[in-house]
Amino acid sequence: MAYVVTQNCCNDATCVAVCPVDCIHPTPAEREYTRTEMLYIDPGTCIDCGACSDVCPVDAIVPGDAPAPDIDRYREINAEYFQRNPRSAPPGAHVQPLPLTLATTGVTDPPALRVAIVGSGPSAFYAAEELLARRDIAAEVTMFERLPVAGGLVRFGVAPDHWHTKTVDRVFNRTARRDGFTFHLGVEVGRDVTLDEVLAHHHAVIHASGASGDRRLGIPGEDLPGSYAAREFVAWYNGHPDHAERTFDLSARRAVVVGNGNVALDVARILVSDVKTLRRTDIADHALAVLADSRVEEVVVLGRRGPEHAACTTPELLALGSLPGIDVLVDGPVTAGPDAPAKLRILAEYARREATPGNKRIVLRFGTSPREVLGAGRAESLLVAHGDTVDRIECGLILRAVGYRGLPIDGLPFDEAAGTVANAGGRVALPDTGETVRGHYVAGWIKRGATGVIGTNRYCAAETVEALLADHRAGLLAAPTAAAADLAALVRERRPDALGGADWRAIDRFERERGREEGRPRIKIVDARQAAVVAGAAAR
Ligand SMILES: Cc1cc2nc3c(=O)[nH]c(=O)nc-3n(C[C@H](O)[C@H](O)[C@H](O)COP(=O)(O)OP(=O)(O)OC[C@H]3O[C@@H](n4cnc5c(N)ncnc54)[C@H](O)[C@@H]3O)c2cc1C
Ligand code: SF4
Ligand code: SF4
Structure with a gap:
């Protein structure tokens, strides 16, 4: 029986790329994608190969006869999408290159493009992945997160009873293990390090700080x-x-x-x-x-x-x-x-x-x-x-x-009505003149406003990275004036208690192990000092 997409779908469209018969819609290349509540499988075209189910990061795809909650309704909901949106083109015709472009041409000359990302929610990690997975450019990413643990609203917003949705953090974990990725957790940009200091060590900054107002x-x-x-x-x-x-x-x-x-x-x-x-x-x-x-x-x-x-x-x-x-x-x-x-x-x-x-x-x-x-x-x-x-x-x-509502970032133009940093396709830009602010980009909720699910940020971040790379190729980004090692020293001086990627993984392991003992997915550490103790113990 045809597979169906169910409740947890977070619209990241990972499944679209692997479907051999192009039956998962709307794809990010289709207009309805920006408005859709979820993606759907066309039961008339699906050949039950299961490839989509294997790659879904939140286990949202199941066989249509699986003993899953409300499975009959989901069969209807999936089928209805195609009744309301009949596909005029034959299978395969909708497949267009996604905005995610992992180009395969030769690697550019060193030195690497150095990008700082502020925040560690979905948009931050999707932007980092876009940069680090490319083969046409050598990139290094420094991610700053003000809290001692990563994930943004995946950890602190998604409801605890939506556990499958939270498992998307596996995808983020993979990105954090890539070469060229450096994590500074417990470091707030604007408080512990200034924006100018961050930019001095990088070609560009992507602000992915979300929406922490109301x-x-x-x-x-x-x-x-x-x-x-x-x-x-x-x-x-x-x-x-x-x-x-x-x-x-x-x-x-x-x-x-x-x-x-x-x-x-x-x-x-x-x-x-x-x-x-x-x-x-x-x-x-x-x-x-x-x-x-x-x-x-x-x-x-x-x-x-x-x-x-x-x-x-x-x-x-x-x-x-x-x-x-x-x-x-x-x-x-x-x-x-x-x-x-x-x-x-x-x-x-x-x-x-x-x-x-x-x-x-x-x-x-x-x-x-x-x-x-x-x-x-x-x-x-x-x-x-x-x-x-x-x-x-x-x-x-x-x-x-x-x-939710985005909060202004010192030194960047802000659109009060939308609660976003003023931008054009991810480039921070003055609203009156459209003039771009060199080196500054936005992704996620601080770019679009507080709407869209986790996967929506993937294509949003990809658009921003495309803009950043185009500016880099056009020679519009200033080269860093300070070495990466100096930044690490600066962070240590300002925040001796800052944590890194290995610390985050140690905290994650600790929380999951404690959870397992009590039949829970994890037991969260909420105190920054305890997080530091757990990370310190793991490092010894
Ligand atoms: C209550 C709630 C439930 C949701 N449930 C779902 C769901 O079930 N499924 C789904 O697909 N989507 C869900 N969403 C939507 C999803 O969480 C968002 O689309 C997504 O998290 C937005 O990502 P972001 O990266 O823009 O921001 P965030 O996830 O908010 O990440 C921003 C990060 O930036 C950090 N930060 C901010 N300022 C600084 C600074 N100056 N220096 C360093 N770090 C900084 C913050 O601490 C935070 O970690 C939910 C949203 C909410 C609010
Ligand atoms: S979460 Fe992603 S991979 Fe899973 S069904 Fe939704 S769009 Fe497809
Ligand atoms: S089971 Fe196979 S054919 Fe059906 S939607 Fe998934 S990938 Fe496509």
């Missing part, structure tokens, strides 16, 4: 204690060192999540998940302890627009509906005919469900906008508007899941 609701009371950005809650349960010390009051029966994208569903799910289930994940121990005493029974998830505009993806919505002990309900009717998009049909199905006595609940409410957070000294309720009616939802916790 979009705001702009309503009265949103900063009352008890009302937080979902980002803070996510970082806390994922063991982000900056958020480990805080806690969340989960003593009220109801929580409200504003926004209905995938992050909203993540936090809603974590709030009502059975602690026994969470105990099998890599959720931070401090969060597990608080969630074990949680009294939250109901999470209301608010969407400003109607169900047809729900911002979450179909696979995430589908998976939500089959969590044990949790009812997923829709407040109000949803109509969807047999030809309606899968997401709307799933919502219509949830709208028909009845509450099960004793179960916890996630209630999706559409067409509802928050107006004001009310409470004496802390959030006690949320005033919302639904058409002409104004309603009050009593709750003890409000999580605002309306988007």
